[in-house]
Amino acid sequence: MVHFPENALSCSSETTTDTKNDNVIYQKNRDILTLPAGCLATTVLRLSCKGIQEKKHYSFDLKNRMLNGDEIVRVEMYPNNDTVTNEKVSYDKQTFTILISGGEMIADVGINFVIKTLEGEDLEFICILPIRPEGILEAGSNYNVIMGAQGPAGKASYTLSIGTVTTLEPDQQATAEIIQGENGANTLNLALVKGDQGKTGEAGKDGASYVNDGTVDLNVQSLILGNVNSVPFEDVKDGAIMFNPSTQQLVIKKNKQWIPLNMNNFTLQTSYKNNSGTTPVNFAPDQITLSKDGVSGNDGVTAGYLQFTGSSVATPTLLEVRTSFKLTTTTDMDYYIAGYNGNINIRVNPNKKTIAVYSNNTTKAYEVDYTNLGLNLTDNNFHVLSLCLNAGYRGFMSFAIDGVFFNRNYPPANFYFSDLRIRGTENMIVPANELTVKDIALSSQLPTRVNKTAVQSSFASYDGWYVCINNNVTNQQLTNGLLLKPNSLLDSFKSICPYYLNNSIVANQSLFNEEGLYSGIMSLHSTMDIPIFTMELAFKFKSEYNIPKLRRTIVGNINNMYSIGLTANSINRLTIKYHTAPDAEFTLVDALTLDEWHILAVSSNNNLMHVFVDGKLVHVRNFATNFQNLYFRALDWNQYIVDPNCLSIKHLSLLIGTAKYYKDYDVTQTPDTPTDYNLNGFFYPLVDGRLANENATSPLVNVILDENSSFKAKTVPYNEAMTTFPSLPFASYGTNNPPSVFDTKGANIYITSISGNALKETV
Numbered sequence: 001m002v003h004f005p006e007n008a009l010s011c012s013s014e015t016t017t018d019t020k021n022d023n024v025i026y027q028k029n030r031d032i033l034t035l036p037a038g039c040l041a042t043t044v045l046r047l048s049c050k051g052i053q054e055k056k057h058y059s060f061d062l063k064n065r066m067l068n069g070d071e072i073v074r075v076e077m078y079p080n081n082d083t084v085t086n087e088k089v090s091y092d093k094q095t096f097t098i099l100i101s102g103g104e105m106i107a108d109v110g111i112n113f114v115i116k117t118l119e120g121e122d123l124e125f126i127c128i129l130p131i132r133p134e135g136i137l138e139a140g141s142n143y144n145v146i147m148g149a150q151g152p153a154g155k156a157s158y159t160l161s162i163g164t165v166t167t168l169e170p171d172q173q174a175t176a177e178i179i180q181g182e183n184g185a186n187t188l189n190l191a192l193v194k195g196d197q198g199k200t201g202e203a204g205k206d207g208a209s210y211v212n213d214g215t216v217d218l219n220v221q222s223l224i225l226g227n228v229n230s231v232p233f234e235d236v237k238d239g240a241i242m243f244n245p246s247t248q249q250l251v252i253k254k255n256k257q258w259i260p261l262n263m264n265n266f267t268l269q270t271s272y273k274n275n276s277g278t279t280p281v282n283f284a285p286d287q288i289t290l291s292k293d294g295v296s297g298n299d300g301v302t303a304g305y306l307q308f309t310g311s312s313v314a315t316p317t318l319l320e321v322r323t324s325f326k327l328t329t330t331t332d333m334d335y336y337i338a339g340y341n342g343n344i345n346i347r348v349n350p351n352k353k354t355i356a357v358y359s360n361n362t363t364k365a366y367e368v369d370y371t372n373l374g375l376n377l378t379d380n381n382f383h384v385l386s387l388c389l390n391a392g393y394r395g396f397m398s399f400a401i402d403g404v405f406f407n408r409n410y411p412p413a414n415f416y417f418s419d420l421r422i423r424g425t426e427n428m429i430v431p432a433n434e435l436t437v438k439d440i441a442l443s444s445q446l447p448t449r450v451n452k453t454a455v456q457s458s459f460a461s462y463d464g465w466y467v468c469i470n471n472n473v474t475n476q477q478l479t480n481g482l483l484l485k486p487n488s489l490l491d492s493f494k495s496i497c498p499y500y501l502n503n504s505i506v507a508n509q510s511l512f513n514e515e516g517l518y519s520g521i522m523s524l525h526s527t528m529d530i531p532i533f534t535m536e537l538a539f540k541f542k543s544e545y546n547i548p549k550l551r552r553t554i555v556g557n558i559n560n561m562y563s564i565g566l567t568a569n570s571i572n573r574l575t576i577k578y579h580t581a582p583d584a585e586f587t588l589v590d591a592l593t594l595d596e597w598h599i600l601a602v603s604s605n606n607n608l609m610h611v612f613v614d615g616k617l618v619h620v621r622n623f624a625t626n627f628q629n630l631y632f633r634a635l636d637w638n639q640y641i642v643d644p645n646c647l648s649i650k651h652l653s654l655l656i657g658t659a660k661y662y663k664d665y666d667v668t669q670t671p672d673t674p675t676d677y678n679l680n681g682f683f684y685p686l687v688d689g690r691l692a693n694e695n696a697t698s699p700l701v702n703v704i705l706d707e708n709s710s711f712k713a714k715t716v717p718y719n720e721a722m723t724t725f726p727s728l729p730f731a732s733y734g735t736n737n738p739p740s741v742f743d744t745k746g747a748n749i750y751i752t753s754i755s756g757n758a759l760k761e762t763v
Contacts, residue, residue, distance in 0.1 A: 103131035300438025512689035516650025545646035556635030605659035709756030
């Protein structure tokens with residue numbers, strides 16, 4: 001627990017020097033805060049304030065507290081408020097700069113900094129970060145209008161969100177009407193005069209309007225208005241949108257001037273931003289169809305089968321299909337629970353007490369005795385089957401009943417909702433009343449990877465929930481409209497697959513510590529060929545565990561038959577080997593230094609692959625590389641697996657669609673934190689088992705309408721509940737009024753009033 005001086009949280013928030021109190025040190029806006037020497041027990045270090053939405057760099061100089069010649073090697077930040085986070089830290093000998101974001105309005109946040117140095121010292125100090133409003137829009141005798149979510153205690157405050165915006169001809173009168181809402185949430189409806197074309201930058205109707213080129217996010221639904229008179233011009237960042245009361249126009253700061261915003265273009269560009277490398281699909285169909293012989297009663301479906309009709313789109317690459325089922329028989333028969341028509345499906349035999357995985361309608365891939373897993377499936381209770389596509393629990397796909405996994409390595413695959421079947425298929429008739437299913441759920445977020453973990457009872461996090469009781473087969477999550485949730489074909493990269501086998505034949509169980517993956521293997525899976533990409537990782541070989549007779553693979557691909565690693569019969573010669581040809585092995589580094597971290601980068605431009613080690617170009621070759629069955633610390637799940645502790649891998653990053661180092665290598669671009677990396681890419685720290693992509697992605701969605709199809713949609717800011725924005729109107733779309741491209745970065749799109757085959761497909 002961090003303790004702060006009693007006066008620390010009550011001192012003034014001024015940024016000038018306090019001449020009355022020598023124990024308080026204030027940081028001016030962009031100054032480096034120089035820490036004094038000696039004991040800081042009674043000293044208050046107070047940073048310049050920041051707003052909730054601001055990300056701000058703060059710099060510190062520790063020269064008075066460090067030995068001569070010593071350098072900073074690591075900085076850790078521990079705020080006493082979880083909403084405050086750091087995204088980037090950089091060091092320069094005895095100074096460091098940290099990017100801080102988040103916070104709650106009108107709060108003084110205590111931050112404990114811990115610094116580790118090259119000479120082995122651990123230094124520590126505490127600062128106060130004031131979270132304050134970014135500026136006052138308008139002051140009155142009884143109120144203030146403040147940019148932000150809330151104002152100072154004792155003062156009323158509210159936010160303004162744009163509602164409707166109408167463009168008027170130059171001879172019409174502009175209007176601005178505020179519609180009061182609950183809890184200070186108000187909507188501003190604008191009728192703005194269209195400007196004539198004139199000299200760029202002039203205010204009023206003669207100003208040339210700004211046209212977004214698609215590289216700037218302009219989200220009108222979540223815009224918090226600012227007033228051009230409320231803040232100094234030089235303090236406004238480029239690209240900010242504000243309101244000019246003198247001209248009654250929305251303006252954007254561009255090229256050191258306020259430029260009127262072209263509202264016609266603004267409507268088109270409202271939620272669009274270029275984002276290459278993703279191909280999204282619509283998700284969670286609105287209902288399930290019960291077969292003609294189906295029966296749905298008080299317990300669920302007791303006869304027939306269920307399928308998702310009218311939805312020919314592909315399922316997300318990551319998908320959990322969850323089904324509650326109950327067996328009321330001990331017949332010697334494999335009862336079809338859930339799966340895909342003509343493809344993978346799960347069946348239970350209550351007589352033999354086995355769970356079977358079928359690769360198609362007739363071929364049984366394998367089966368296990370479920371009593372050995374501690375399960376009893378004939379106890380007349382409902383049990384939960386989870387069928388997880390790709391990147392599942394410690395392997396490829398994963399299958400679990402009541403949280404107990406029974407998967408073996410099964411290749412990744414792409415399926416369609418129209419092929420998904422529950423409780424049998426057209427050619428697999430399950431006898432009535434012997435198997436009951438209910439509570440079918442769909443999620444693009446896979447469940448926990450911890451074996452034997454209790455299945456959650458809540459369906460709130462699922463995109464689709466179908467009760468299946470008394471013919472109730474409609475998605476229960478449609479109360480506020482169908483959430484149009486795009487999922488890229490690259491979503492299999494959201495997390496890395498660890499592995500689970502660990503026996504006398506194969507020892508590939510993934511183990512992680514503070515240095516990353518140090519034992520076993522992990523892999524990425526995608527059925528796509530990706531000709532342009534950049535892959536980087538940090539690796540270290542330890543000399544004490546070196547076994548020269550074996551090849552020690554860092555990364556390999558069984559499909560392409562190539563690997564990068566230390567060659568056999570050598571202590572430290574790093575090579576790339578093409579396993580399809582005996583003599584196709586090329587030296588990358590003659591004598592790699594062991595016991596030190598190195599950076600491997602593979603940058604491919606239209607299948608012309610460049611390999612860098614520690615920033616030096618060491619290999620170029622035309623070679624088609626893809627990420628299907630791409631393994632780390634191995635060439636396959638059971639080939640060339642490096643011994644435990646011999647090799648550690650951490651800080652894996654991927655950038656799809658860009659060959660970052662195609663022409664040359666800039667070592668300063670090598671990422672070791674998520675914010676150092678391109679936000680449209682993927683970053684996996686691997687340290688202590690952190691396998692998930694820590695960068696946000698923002699796939700695009702373009703709804704294509706059939707003739708006579710229509711729907712309504714509204715955009716809700718990301719992480720905000722639908723009920724928080726009841727005043728936002730649904731926009732109507734049809735074949736004569738098609739929607740523009742949706743982008744879920746910073747927003748969710750809810751769909752309702754669907755008519756025809758409106759959600760046919762996306763591009």
